[in-house]
Amino acid sequence: MSTTTAKEVILTGDRPTGPLHLGHYVGSLRQRVELQNRYEQFIIIADAQALTDNASNPEKIRQNILEVTLDYLAIGIDPKITTIFIQSLVPELAELTMYYLNLVSVARLQLNPTVKDEIKQRQFGGGVPAGFFCYPVSQAADITAFKANFIPVGADQIPVIEQSAEIVRNFNRTYNCTVLVEPKALLSNFSRLPGTDGKGKMSKSSGNAIYLCDNADTIKNKVKSMYTDPTHLKVSDPGRIEGNAVFIYLDAFDDDKKALSELKEHYQRGGLADTTVKNRLTDVLIHKLSPIATQRKEYAKDLAQIMAILKKGTEEAKEVAAKTLCEVKNAMQINYFSHPIKIDPTFNS
Amino acid sequence: MSTTTAKEVILTGDRPTGPLHLGHYVGSLRQRVELQNRYEQFIIIADAQALTDNASNPEKIRQNILEVTLDYLAIGIDPKITTIFIQSLVPELAELTMYYLNLVSVARLQLNPTVKDEIKQRQFGGGVPAGFFCYPVSQAADITAFKANFIPVGADQIPVIEQSAEIVRNFNRTYNCTVLVEPKALLSNFSRLPGTDGKGKMSKSSGNAIYLCDNADTIKNKVKSMYTDPTHLKVSDPGRIEGNAVFIYLDAFDDDKKALSELKEHYQRGGLADTTVKNRLTDVLIHKLSPIATQRKEYAKDLAQIMAILKKGTEEAKEVAAKTLCEVKNAMQINYFSHPIKIDPTFNS
Numbered sequence: 001m002s003t004t005t006a007k008e009v010i011l012t013g014d015r016p017t018g019p020l021h022l023g024h025y026v027g028s029l030r031q032r033v034e035l036q037n038r039y040e041q042f043i044i045i046a047d048a049q050a051l052t053d054n055a056s057n058p059e060k061i062r063q064n065i066l067e068v069t070l071d072y073l074a075i076g077i078d079p080k081i082t083t084i085f086i087q088s089l090v091p092e093l094a095e096l097t098m099y100y101l102n103l104v105s106v107a108r109l110q111l112n113p114t115v116k117d118e119i120k121q122r123q124f125g126g127g128v129p130a131g132f133f134c135y136p137v138s139q140a141a142d143i144t145a146f147k148a149n150f151i152p153v154g155a156d157q158i159p160v161i162e163q164s165a166e167i168v169r170n171f172n173r174t175y176n177c178t179v180l181v182e183p184k185a186l187l188s189n190f191s192r193l194p195g196t197d198g199k200g201k202m203s204k205s206s207g208n209a210i211y212l213c214d215n216a217d218t219i220k221n222k223v224k225s226m227y228t229d230p231t232h233l234k235v236s237d238p239g240r241i242e243g244n245a246v247f248i249y250l251d252a253f254d255d256d257k258k259a260l261s262e263l264k265e266h267y268q269r270g271g272l273a274d275t276t277v278k279n280r281l282t283d284v285l286i287h288k289l290s291p292i293a294t295q296r297k298e299y300a301k302d303l304a305q306i307m308a309i310l311k312k313g314t315e316e317a318k319e320v321a322a323k324t325l326c327e328v329k330n331a332m333q334i335n336y337f338s339h340p341i342k343i344d345p346t347f348n349s
Numbered sequence: 350m351s352t353t354t355a356k357e358v359i360l361t362g363d364r365p366t367g368p369l370h371l372g373h374y375v376g377s378l379r380q381r382v383e384l385q386n387r388y389e390q391f392i393i394i395a396d397a398q399a400l401t402d403n404a405s406n407p408e409k410i411r412q413n414i415l416e417v418t419l420d421y422l423a424i425g426i427d428p429k430i431t432t433i434f435i436q437s438l439v440p441e442l443a444e445l446t447m448y449y450l451n452l453v454s455v456a457r458l459q460l461n462p463t464v465k466d467e468i469k470q471r472q473f474g475g476g477v478p479a480g481f482f483c484y485p486v487s488q489a490a491d492i493t494a495f496k497a498n499f500i501p502v503g504a505d506q507i508p509v510i511e512q513s514a515e516i517v518r519n520f521n522r523t524y525n526c527t528v529l530v531e532p533k534a535l536l537s538n539f540s541r542l543p544g545t546d547g548k549g550k551m552s553k554s555s556g557n558a559i560y561l562c563d564n565a566d567t568i569k570n571k572v573k574s575m576y577t578d579p580t581h582l583k584v585s586d587p588g589r590i591e592g593n594a595v596f597i598y599l600d601a602f603d604d605d606k607k608a609l610s611e612l613k614e615h616y617q618r619g620g621l622a623d624t625t626v627k628n629r630l631t632d633v634l635i636h637k638l639s640p641i642a643t644q645r646k647e648y649a650k651d652l653a654q655i656m657a658i659l660k661k662g663t664e665e666a667k668e669v670a671a672k673t674l675c676e677v678k679n680a681m682q683i684n685y686f687s688h689p690i691k692i693d694p695t696f697n698s
Contacts, residue, residue: 063690066690091444094444094447098443101483102400102478105473130483307686334407340652
């Protein structure tokens with residue numbers, strides 16, 4: 001893709017730790033398909049970041065790079081206009097991270113509420129890996145390397161974007177330059193999809209996810225097991241739609257808003273069985289996901305092509321990141337050979 | 350230099366934050382001149398590490414890269430057999446650091462007594478920079494990239510070498526390989542030279558250093574101001590040589606051990622003036638340092654040659670580090686294009 005256009009830049013991406021699910025789809029994936037036409041979009045497959053809390057399981061990360069890429073292509077990310085790349089293969093990001101680590105205090109990292117929450121969730125047995133603790137700085141490297149203007153995120157990730165913006169301001173001030181671009185969060189209007197158990201966020205680790213690659217039978221079974229309104233015991237009872245995962249999913253996926261509105265009214269006044277609503281959701285999801293599954297199978301037939309897409313995207317990303325790193329190092333005067341060091345007679349005197 | 354010999358590897362080096370002084374000379378520099386014949390020696394000019402607590406002063410680091418290199422060459426480091434290189438220009442070291450950060454816990458870093466002491470000394474105003482906090486991991490990258498067997502250090506640096514050895518064991522165990530080599534500390538038998546004020550270690554920040562590039566007058570004045578035995582008030586008084594900086598320096602630099610032994614006895618039994626001992630030390634130091642100063646001036650006449658030496662050394666170092674990084678990434682299965690990822694039907698199921 002051309003990097004000479006004046007389009008604003010989006011950086012988005014995923015940690016390749018599992019297949020993508022409806023939560024990802026609603027929270028970010030489907031926006032990317034739209035955003036790629038309006039912005040210069042980079043999608044980072046953050047394998048190095050995934051390793052910060054999966055150091056002993058690199059095979060999982062490796063495998064999911066492929067799975068995630070298949071998901072991207074299947075939902076309609078077009079590698080001709082979106083740059084999909086692998087983080088670890090852009091070493092410039094590691095270099096930027098090292099320099100940014102000097103501009104952030106340990107205390108500041110400890111205060112990051114996103115990281116605090118994530119550390120709590122993960123219950124690291126052997127202590128919090130330093131790499132995990134520092135990942136917001138590594139994310140700042142990812143973001144700034146591409147001079148991203150906007151980062152599509154859920155509300156829970158805002159502190160990480162703020163950390164990046166802080167590093168940008170600190171860098172530009174410290175080195176008296178305008179090299180780095182301050183990123184802004186692009187809030188998704190549907191950032192959090194509950195799991196099928198109605199509890200918390202949909203996630204692989206909670207076992208409450210419907211995956212983009214699930215087949216019709218799996219979808220049917222998962223929807224059948226979904227939590228609805230626990231007070232809706234008899235069909236004739238009035239049901240609640242607030243906090244009812246089945247209706248939240250319908251809101252997110254059912255394109256027939258009129259029919260959905262009628263369904264909601266019926267459920268609320270009573271006389272509508274959960275099964276009926278779940279059948280509707282099953283149909284809607286299968287309708288939405290089966291073309292994705294078909295596309296995915298098609299792409300999976302030619303893995304050499306997938307690897308070629310990743311290779312090309314990574315090369316493009318590397319070129320952009322190398323340009324930024326060069327500007328960063330020039331600002332820091334780490335350009336000893338292009339601007340040879342001279343004797344300063346007043347120095348050290 | 351050839352990297353195919355079976356010689357064991359030494360990694361040593363300096364943070365380019367100031368000119369080198371007698372403390373460096375006694376503690377490590379003069380050993381390097383001997384070690385370069387017996388070992389394959391890499392000398393790292395650790396500019397990136399120097400930036401961890403000098404982020405806002407890159408010009409100082411830049412200038413001192415040149416100063417330190419001149420010191421190396423002046424004392425007899427031979428760039429034909431020792432590889433002198435600049436840390437920031439070997440980006441493989443940043444990559445290794447990122448992977449190693451995942452193998453060390455935050456709590457472990459907090460326990461490092463060397464780092465604890467250094468943090469205390471530095472009294473960071475804006476909080477401890479995360480880069481500084483993590484520098485033992487970055488040092489592990491420097492050490493392991495060259496598969497160094499021995500690291501010449503003072504006793505105060507032993508915990509940092511232990512941290513590196515721990516990372517090596519953890520890496521080799523986690524990735525079931527033997528890629529990394531466990532480094533050992535090579536303790537200097539004269540690791541700590543007091544400052545001219547007799548207090549603590551000689552250091553630029555304490556203003557108690559005699560530099561390798563000091564001229565005869567400066568040396569004379571610095572020795573004149575040195576602390577001796579505070580109870581040695583009259584010439585006729587017996588003097589103490591224990592803890593007496595002038596005698597510690599003589600022990601380190603005076604090659605005429607017989608004359609020195611007589612001087613000590615005379616001082617201890619009384620009747621020997623501090624001035625006499627100081628004059629002896631001045632002569633010894635000028636005798637030792639003037640050929641170094643001459644060499645230094647000679648090298649400083651051709652800075653293009655100095656930059657060429659650094660460039661060549663850095664290229665050689667980069668080649669070795671790249672080879673190690675490749676082995677490291679292979680062990681972690683981060684070799685997606687050379688070993689393309691295949692579909693695993695049992696995966697994520």
